[in-house]
Amino acid sequence: MVLKSTSIVRVVDVLCEGPIQELVGWKKGVYLDETPVEDSSSSPEDRKYNFIETIEKPGEDPKEANIELHFREGGRTQNEIQFLNQNDIDSQTVVAVSKEIGENYSETTDENNEVIDRNYGGGQVIQALTDQYIDNIKLTFTIPSLFSRAKEGLAKGQLFNAIIRLFVYTRTSGQSWRQVWSKDIEGISIGEYQIQTPWIDISSDLPYEVKVEKKVNGEDDFEIKYTDFTDETLQKQPLAVDRGNRVFLTSISEKIHNHINYNHTAVVGMGLPSRTFPQLPNRAYKIKGLLVPTPHNANVRDDGSLDFPTDANFNGQLVDRWTTCPVCIFYALCTNKTWGAGDFIAESSLNWVDLYPLCQYANQLVTTPDGTEPRFAINTVIGSQNSAHNLIRDLASIFRGMIFWSSNTIQVAADHGNLDGTDVSPVHLYSNSSVIGGLFNYSGSSLKTRSTSIKVQYNDPENFYKPNFVIVEDQSLIDKYGYQRKDITAFGCSSKWAARRLGRWMMKVEELDQEVVSFSVGLEGVAVFPGQVFEIADELRAGSRLSGRIATGATTTAITLDTSAVGMQGGYLTCVFPDGTTESQQISSVSGSVATTEAFSQAPQAQSVWSFNVSPFFSTQKFKCLAVDEQGDGTYTITASQFNDSIYEAVDDLSNETRIEERNISFFNSYPAPPANLNWSFSQVRINNNTVNRITWSWDRGLSGSTTEFFVAVRGGSNPNNWVVTETNASTFDIDNLNPGTSLGFAVASKWALNNRRSRYTTQYITVPFPTATGGSSDVTVEVPLPPDPHQVDIHLTSNDEGNLMWTVPSSWGGNLSDLTVIIRHSPKTDGTGTWQDSTLLREVEANTNYAVLPLINGEYLVKFKDKNGGKSANAVSAIINIADALPRLSQSVRREDQDSPPFQGQKDNVFYSDEYDALVLDGIDFIDERTTNMDTWGSMDFLGELQTSGTYYFNNYVDLGGKFSVIFKRLLTTRGLYPNNTIDDKTAFIDTWSDFDGALADETDADLYFRISDVAPTVGDFDTEDEDFLLLEDGDKIEQELNTTFGDWVKMETGRYTGRVFQFKCELSSASVDQTPIIDEIGYTLLFDARTESNSFASGAGAKAVTYTNAFYQTPKLTITASNMATGDYYAITSESRTGFTIHFYNSSGASLDRNFGYVANGYGAEES
Secondary structure, eight states, rough: OOHHHHHOOEEEEEEEOOOOEEEETTGGGGGEEEEBBBBBTTTTTBBBSSEEEEOOOOTSEEEEEEEEEEEEEOOSSSOTTTTTHHHHEEEEEEEEEEEOOSSSOOEOTTTTTEEEEEEEEEEEEEEEEEOOOEEEEEEEEEOOOOOOOOOOSSTTTTTEOOEEEEEEEEHHHEEEEEEEEEEEEEEESOEEEEEOOOOOOOOOOEEEEEEEEOOOOGGBBSSSSSOOOOOHHTSSOOOGGGGGEEEEEEEEEEEEOOOOTTEEEEEEEEEEEEEEEEESOOOEEEEEEEEEEETTOOOTTSSEEOOTHHHHHHSOOEEEEEEOOHHHHHHHHHTTTTTTSSTOOOGGGGGGHHHHHHHHHHEEEEETEEEHHHHHHOOOOSSSOOHHHHHHHHHHHHHHEEEETOOOOOOOEOOOTTSSSSSOOOOOOEEETTTTOOOOOOEEOOOOGOSEEEEEEEEEGGGTTEEEEEEEEEHHHHHHHHEEEEEEEEEEEEOOHHHHHHHHHHHHHHHOOOTEEEEEEEEEGGGOOTTTTEEEEEEHHHSSSOEEBBOOTTSEEEESSEEEEEESSTSSEEEEEEOOOOEEEEEEEEETEEEEOOOSOOOOOOOEEEEEEEEEBOOOOOOEEEEEEEESOOOOEEEEEEEEETHHHHHTTTTSSOOOOOOOOSSOOOOOOOOOOEEEEEEEETTTTEEEEEEEEEEEOOOOTTOOEEEEEEEEETEEEEEEEEESSEEEEEEEOTTTEEEEEEEEEEEEEEOBBBOOOEEEEOOOOOOOOOOOHHHEEEEEEOOOEEEEEEEEEEEESSSEEEEEEETTTOOOOGGGGGEEEEEEEESSOOSSTTSSEEEEGGGGGGGEEEOOOOOEEEEEOOOOOOOOOOOOOEEEEEEOOOOEEEEEEEGGGGGSSSOOOOOOEEEEEETEEEEEEEEOOOOOGGSSSSSSOOOOSSSSSSSSSSSEEEEEOOEEEEEEEEEEEEEEEEEEEOSSSOOOTTSOOGGGSSSSSOOOOOEEEEEEEEEESSSSSSSOOOOOOOSSTTEEEETSSSEOOOSSSSSOEEEESEEEEEEEHHHHHHEEEEEEEEEEEEEEEEEEEEEEEEEEEEEEEEESSSSOOOEEEEEEEEEEOOOOOOEOSSSTTEEEEEOOOSSEEEEEEETTTTBBBBOEEEEEEEEEOOOOOO
């Protein structure tokens, strides 16, 4: 019979760092040459193995040989694999001792050489052990001589046995001895005979001691005893040369047990019969891998993904579990000190506030043709050396993450949407006013680089995780750009559907990444991090200015913009808060530059950024930050790629039906929706004691709720053949003085004031009906009453610069409150003599707000209500305020243009100084040269024809503070209204354009002060106006010259605090009626500086000490010096005293320089800014 080997090949495979969850299915998860050891269909009751062989041995019953399997999960302490031979893996060290234990047998003799005493050589040796890792010891003894020699008889001279009795004890130092071994060594040795103890366990702590004792038993230790000699003389003779019982402790062998239990390492040990496996097979293991920190409130699904119950909140605690969540594994790789980068990255450097939403998004289930699966998962083995940065970056790529270093921590961002599918909220807003230079730089990639086919490699679990591929193509892109393929590898991916989503994401990203924006900003650069989404409101792209800076006085519901808010009603206003975050609220109404909105969580600060959008007609641009580069000069360069919220739905939808929705970011291609629900009604109304027929049209604004202006076209009545077009911002329109039976055509179209585009017209044709009442015209007329006078008008201070003007509408008034607006005007008079026509317009707001936030300007605030028909309250009700400065201030300048000689010497556009009224007024539109009628019929020589509706006066002087300061301006503006041609004969305009038939109250005029600021010193003495860059020289000539000083925008001037170096002023006059003009009696301002005290102390040094103030004062401050440790005759001298500092020098009585301590207090005004 042929003999076959039955040897066992034993192998230990290191799987990975531990601990891990399990070896899946035990032997079902072990594959030898791609065949499982146990069939997947087997059960505990019926095991089906694929590697079983019957072994037969002569004289033994046949038995089955199976695969021997041992698994250790890699815990901190785990048992060793049983089949390992411990002696093969232990380490041993031999420590030489070479100490004799006791001594050889010896005798003491007298002078006759007779034995008088015998020493049998007992004794002991104590040896200390110093290696703290010793597990076992073995002692080696050498016996150079062991015998006894016969002295008589036939055996004389022959060697016989002797005995050595050895005892071994151990103890921890200071404790009792414990016997661990003993042996009687009997025989004959005249060479180097050695004997060893077995391995002795060392179970106590160091220091440790070993004692070897040699015990003797007199003559019984020798087979030849002197007491057995028959010759008595021999009994007394010395026997030392005839006896030997020497023994040495030669060495101590120390064994250290290496404990090959592979702690912290997951291993599999297998015994493979060589009959079954002549060659070592390829081995593979299916495992649930490393236990990593996971959020405590998550449950692990069967596939390793995490489920987050909605009723369990995350409190920051982590639990070690197996998972396929790439975010958890990323965190573990960064922070684990054993197999990760934990020696370099502290746990505190990663914030779970940022990681938790990434974790939720990664584990959210998405639909596939096979069911559902987590959006991202990792199933891989990291088995080769790689740099930490590259590996962390690859792991982050699984969940579309990007890593960067900021604020001494690792920041993690990811390209992902919201769990509920809503749009990603931007973290900040940038507008042209935010950007250095005011321009955004856009760039795009070449269309030739656009991928139209992407081949994605992944590890296929259906084929032993070998590489497989999916191909993602977009036929429409192939038709457009040609076939351009890109090959990518999905790191850690084992799902073909996840690989397909990755390919779709790459394709969609390339579709959006064709546009990249870069721009430079100041400190606002720290408001965004890479990976975050922000908005851009670019005036050049939008085709209209839809962003800017918020003016002073904003509340949570009333936001004053730096431009007109007309056209924004119904849209959304986005504001940037001091922490860089943004918030959007819908605009309910607008008035001038004030937008009334739903309540913001806080009042936006002055000079913060705002933007406007109205979806779906217009939206700001969204970008995802790629990099923020600090330039070292306080500026930052931001680079970002185009972002679109619909990309995530398009990526997850494997049906390829969802496309990216383009955002409408420009008005160039947008039109408002036409008005809807056009209706009309007939009534008779009494106007100026006359009863007239009225048709009232009304309509809805349509889908584009931001439409606030309309084109209205009417044909019929006095214009039967032509359409007469006018504009209105109301959604109603009245036509009076219509004859019954008249055919009337009416059309209305929506208009966007933002880009002046209109919708198509909505049209109706009607016939004016006849009155149906029978009791006469007085029974069918409707009296149109004036709005009531305001009640309870009062002003309450809210700060040093602002107050709330309050009012109420009388409860007896039965009208609709939403039809009323409040007109607020201001007179500088504080004695109560201010009048409506001698005041200037401050605000026009909705009456239902019951208050308005106004700048505090000493004088009288006058209030009237106005209805939708233009009627105003009969009487103005007022509140007076006259408050002195609470703090001492320096009045640097009081400027009055009206007090110059001659008055008003600045540039005048459509205005002139009237000697008749000693004031500034609007000019007429006619010229003397154009008049051909008799001069006696002209009326006023100063006001020829109709009046200009607007004009501008530029102050003759500007203010240069010599540096950038924060100052307080108090405006002075005294005006009144005037009918310059106040008789019927004087009036030349159509009577329909007259504001008041009687000409008693000229209240449709207005005037406002404006200023603009520059932080740069002027290079010449004159400044350009807005008149085509012309400079006005002293002789009145105009020469063309480039701008030499950069100014900001013109800002309406109200009493308040402003910062700059150079200030330029103008006054704008306006009239809503061609027969009225404002009269400017007084115009100017008062410039104030805050008082300031600066103090400090120094050592002067032995010489002149120059001191520079922290911030320069506006003018040289009052200086007080306090000197210390001054001796008799010591004094100091101050030189070079100015607004920026001074020089001090200490001397003794002989005039020699001294070093003295001193302090100073500087009292002055203003603090120059950089």
